[in-house]
Amino acid sequence: MTSDPRTALITGASAGIGATFARHLAARGYQLLLVARRTDRLQELAAELTRKHGGERRYEVFTADLTDPAAPKAIMDYANAQGLDIDILINNAGLSGKTAFADTPWETLAGEIQLMVTAQTELAHLVIPGMKKRRWGRIVNLSSLAAFAPPAASLLYTGIKSYVLNVSQALDMELKPHGIHVTALCPGFTYTEFHDVMGTRDRANRLPRILWQQPEAVVAEGWKAVQNGEPVCIPGLVNKVSAAAMKLMPIRLSYLAGRTLNPFKNS
Numbered sequence: 001m002t003s004d005p006r007t008a009l010i011t012g013a014s015a016g017i018g019a020t021f022a023r024h025l026a027a028r029g030y031q032l033l034l035v036a037r038r039t040d041r042l043q044e045l046a047a048e049l050t051r052k053h054g055g056e057r058r059y060e061v062f063t064a065d066l067t068d069p070a071a072p073k074a075i076m077d078y079a080n081a082q083g084l085d086i087d088i089l090i091n092n093a094g095l096s097g098k099t100a101f102a103d104t105p106w107e108t109l110a111g112e113i114q115l116m117v118t119a120q121t122e123l124a125h126l127v128i129p130g131m132k133k134r135r136w137g138r139i140v141n142l143s144s145l146a147a148f149a150p151p152a153a154s155l156l157y158t159g160i161k162s163y164v165l166n167v168s169q170a171l172d173m174e175l176k177p178h179g180i181h182v183t184a185l186c187p188g189f190t191y192t193e194f195h196d197v198m199g200t201r202d203r204a205n206r207l208p209r210i211l212w213q214q215p216e217a218v219v220a221e222g223w224k225a226v227q228n229g230e231p232v233c234i235p236g237l238v239n240k241v242s243a244a245a246m247k248l249m250p251i252r253l254s255y256l257a258g259r260t261l262n263p264f265k266n267s
């Protein structure tokens with residue numbers, strides 16, 4: 001990868017798993033298009049990567065709020081204007097609401113769906129034609145261990161992440177013959193800003209440490225899975241065992257567990 005480096009578009013690159021993906025891929029010679037709402041964070045990261053890896057690779061920044069339905073196309077218009085072919089898409093931006101469904105304004109719920117379902121799916125749809133033409137592409141969709149978990153009262157999150165898990169596998173089946181691999185990355189509890197944004201840091205801190213992973217471990221195992229063409233990656237042994245156990249639960253037990261054991265349930 002010398003004269004024509006591949007380019008990765010990473011959403012949610014201003015923090016957590018997205019920023020970790022940026023550092024991981026930059027260290028492996030990829031160019032980056034970094035997207036999130038906080039421009040200052042993205043610019044700091046781009047400057048850090050330029051300092052570390054020299055000026056040969058391009059680390060571009062594009063500010064976008066992915067709850068805006070116009071954002072996916074605006075990102076791709078920018079990439080095209082900059083002459084960047086997107087070879088790798090890391091569909092990572094996300095968050096979880098925690099207020100009761102009926103008490104949450106529709107605009108907030110619609111924003112969550114737009115961010116983690118519609119924008120994520122549209123970005124894949126926008127990058128695939130170029131990947132097909134070049135007969136090479138990698139798409140990583142951030143799902144979650146929550147996709148295997150019992151439905152959690154008041155949260156759209158488990159349903160949204162189940163959608164991501166399911167659709168990623170369907171896309172991988174369709175696109176593998178074209179040289180495009182799709183991986184649903186399903187981390188468990190990961191040390192990022194996620195629970196600060198959700199407002200559940202205190203409750204999250206009370207969970208046993210064995211349940212937690214650093215974002216570097218999540219990204220390293222996730223990227224290895226991508227390189228091996230694995231459609232689903234559940235990083236970490238504890239998460240793998242938890243996912244397998246949760247899959248075995250009969251529906252009634254799963255419902256009961258979701259109703260009683262959810263540590264982030266609204267009181």
Ligand SMILES: NC(=O)c1ccc[n+]([C@@H]2O[C@H](COP(=O)([O-])OP(=O)(O)OC[C@H]3O[C@@H](n4cnc5c(N)ncnc54)[C@H](OP(=O)(O)O)[C@@H]3O)[C@@H](O)[C@H]2O)c1
Binds near residue numbers: 013035039065094
């Ligand atoms: N941490 C966990 O325990 C965990 C577990 C399983 C799955 N995940 C998934 O991993 C992904 C990354 O989360 P994280 O843990 O790294 O959380 P994080 O540290 O809070 O980072 C979330 C990223 O998403 C971006 N983002 C949020 N809303 C956005 C919007 N409207 N438009 C554009 N960007 C937006 C944020 O950037 P700005 O605020 O600058 O826009 C930030 O860069 C998410 O999809 C999450 O569901 C996390």
